[in-house]
Amino acid sequence: MRITALAGGVGGARFLRGLLHHLSGRSDGPHTLTIIGNTGDDITLFGLRVCPDIDTLLYTLGGGVHEGQGWGRADETFAVQGELKAYGASPQWFGLGDRDFGTHIVRSQWLAQGHTLSEVTARLAQRWGLPEQGVTLLPMTDVPVETHVVLEEDGEQRAVHFQEWWVRMQAAVPAQRFVVAGLDRAAAAPGVLDAIRNADVVLLPPSNPVVSIGIVLGVPGVRDALRGTAAPVVGVSPLIGGAPVRGHADACLSAIGVESTTAAVAGLYSDFLDGWLVDDADAASMQAPGTSRGLRVEAMPLLMRDLEHAARIAGGAFDLALGLRRD
Amino acid sequence: MRITALAGGVGGARFLRGLLHHLSGRSDGPHTLTIIGNTGDDITLFGLRVCPDIDTLLYTLGGGVHEGQGWGRADETFAVQGELKAYGASPQWFGLGDRDFGTHIVRSQWLAQGHTLSEVTARLAQRWGLPEQGVTLLPMTDVPVETHVVLEEDGEQRAVHFQEWWVRMQAAVPAQRFVVAGLDRAAAAPGVLDAIRNADVVLLPPSNPVVSIGIVLGVPGVRDALRGTAAPVVGVSPLIGGAPVRGHADACLSAIGVESTTAAVAGLYSDFLDGWLVDDADAASMQAPGTSRGLRVEAMPLLMRDLEHAARIAGGAFDLALGLRRD
Structure with missing residues (x-):
């Protein structure tokens, strides 16, 4: 079965690692997974191109991630960063380890040699063993886009790069709005639209609905492909009891004027969503009149404490999709 | 007194560190030192600009060099290189440590931002405390030049980058000739020609006479400035008993058809050299008829075993120059 998933960073990567674990235990395979990774929060640091979400997906699915923090490399050292500081x-607020620098250096070198981000990502994915796992990782677009956050401080508006707001400010200064420079003319990377159109199942992991999934949805053609695909589209709520498990999804939802509830997040996807997996804590709120309209909602514990939990949640989402296919 | 020195990598850096040590013990100061560093063996690796001789000068004079090997950083780690290999x-044959990568990353970033190599080198030199030592480090040119080595293998000629011949092949394949792409139109960096013209003393450290000093001499205007300066020009022989102490100076001399003798090296500088400091082992060979023609030759042990030895040799060269000034 051909599974296609849109994904941001930590939450998406952990969910998809759980999905692969779940699929490996099923007897109805083989299944292939195409991941459309968010590149909206990419950034150029020290002249090197950094793709935080793509890297988190590579490291997590390839077994090289720092488990505790969910991003960056395990057994990391920081000699390069120390030199840059000296x-x-x-900037000094974006922590890059030595192993991580290796990824950014080869990516930048290959991009400078004329390869597209898709081609570079495929080469990086080989090292992390993704093809052997039946996984294709596609950046949402080969065109560099940058997410800026408009802030209001002392009555004046100014824009900072998304990473500065997210990492340095920890999203503590309220965002007025997000401006994704270049997104409206960023052609979907080769294979992205077909992966949605030709999928048997489309999954939305519990990634940030605004600055991860929301950005991928802004790539011209992606939303239309999701509306048009014959595959069931099943999402996993990123909120538990109305609060994000990690990250600052609530601050992002607030910036776009959307309530921090799992029903409101489903509303962002209402034009293409067929199934919605929510946490038990949010099941009642989804039953409010008018929230579901043809949307099949199921509930289970959504906290991804470890690989087993993530696999169980991913299995729940996949089974929900299979049920929708049979209907 | 204004001292100007042309310099390559390890030998030049150790000599100049010795010179600074010697000068700090003299009572006739203050003295300032302007170093014109060879950039002819610069190379772009993994998309990053590497300036081996400039870096060796920075690290050695700034106290950060790996003492044993004479280049690269002390307490170095190799996480980035391991990732690049993975x-x-x-190439894998050019070993770059993590701390060293820090230098190449900031240099490349600043160059990409539009700063010249001179400006970038000045910023790097600040971190290494060169200005406080009265030292100005200038690259010979701001224009990228590349030294290629023409080899003949199985009857066919091919060219490799100088670093590939020097580092990977250890200069074991005989060089047919050196081609320094861009050198004949590489304008001297700001300050280079004036530093020679306005110097009180000009020193040539025991750097490689072909691929270090010889390349600097090829920058348009440098040789004329040396011929025209009122300052005595004193060189230190890079050979001891006709053999290089380190590096492959003999292989380089052979490629340009010059004997590996200290007299022959002095002959390469004959149009501007006023004083020549040789090792005791080579003193006799310099007394052969016709070798000196107005050149003042002095002899002393030239092996730079440690800082004290290097300081003594540098002091010998400086005193030889002062003697020539008085005459």
């Missing part, structure tokens, strides 16, 4: 190079 | 990025 030279007075900025 | 990704299949090449």
Whole structure:
């Protein structure tokens, strides 16, 4: 079965690692997984191209991630960053380890040689063993886009790169709005639209609905492909009891004027969503009149404590999709 | 007194560190030192600009060099290089440590931002405390030049980058000739020609006479400035008993058809050299008829075993120059 998933960083990567674990235990395979990764929060640091979500997906699915923090490399050292600081190079608020620098250096080198981000990502994915797992990782677009966050401080508006808001400010300064420079003319990367159109199942992991999934949905053609695909589209709520498990999804939802409830998040996907997996804590709120309209909602515990929990949740989403296919 | 020195990598850096040590013990100061560093063996690796000689000068004079090997950083780690290898990025034969990568990353970033190599080198030199030592480090040119080595293998000629010949092949394949792409139109960096013209003393450390000093001499205007300066020009022989102490100076001399003798090296500088400091082992060979023609030759042990030895040799060269000034 051909499964296609849109994904951001930590939450998406952990969910998809759980999905692969779940699929490997099923007897109805083989299944292939195409991941459309968010590149909206990519950033150029020290002249090197950094793709935080793509890297988190690579490291997590390839077994190289720092388990505790969910991003970056295990057994990391920080000699390069120390040198950059000694030279007075900025910014210092984005922590990059030595192993992680290796990824950014080869990516930047290959991009500078004329390869597309898709081609570069495929080469990186080989090292992390994704093809052997039946996984194809596609960036949502080969065109560089940058998410800026408009802030209001002392009555004045100014824009900072998304990563500065997310990492340095920890999203503590309220975002007025997000501006994704270049997104409206960013052609979907080769294979992205077909992966949605030709899928048997489309999954939305519990990634940030605004700055991860929301950005991928902004790539021209993606939303239409989701509306048009014959595959059931099943999402997993990123909120538990109305609050994000990690990250700052609530701050992001607030910036776009959307309530921090699992029903409101489903509403962002209402034009293409067929199934919605929510946490038990949010099941009641989804039964309010007018929230579901043809949407099949199921509930289970959604906290991804470890690989087994993630696999169980991914299995729940996959089974929900299979049920929708049979109907 | 304004001292100007041309310099390559390890030998030049150790000599100049010795010179600074010697000068700090003299009572006739203050003295300032302007170093014109060879950039002819610069190379772009993994998309990053590497300046081996400039870096060796920075690290050695700034107290960060790996003492045993004479280049690269002390307390170095190799996480980045390991990652590049895992990704299949090449080349693998040029060993770059993590701390060293920090230098190449900031240099490349600043160059990409539009700063010249002179400006970038000045910023790097600040971190290494060169200005406080009265030292100005100038690249010979801001224009990228590349030294290629023409080899003949199985009857066919091919060219490799100088670093590939020097580092990977250890100069074991005989060089047919050196081609320095861009050198004949590489304008001297700001300050280079004036530093020679306005110097009180010009020193040539025991750097490689072909691929270090010889390349700097090839920058348009440098040789004329040396011929025209009122300052005495004093060189230190890079050979001891006709053999290089380190590096492959003999292989380089052979490629340009010059004997590996200290007299022959002095002959390469004959149009501007006023004083020549040789090792005791080579003193006799310099007394052969016709070798000196107005060149003042002095002899002393030239092996730079440690900082004290290097300081003594540098002091010998400086005193030889002062003697020539008085005459």
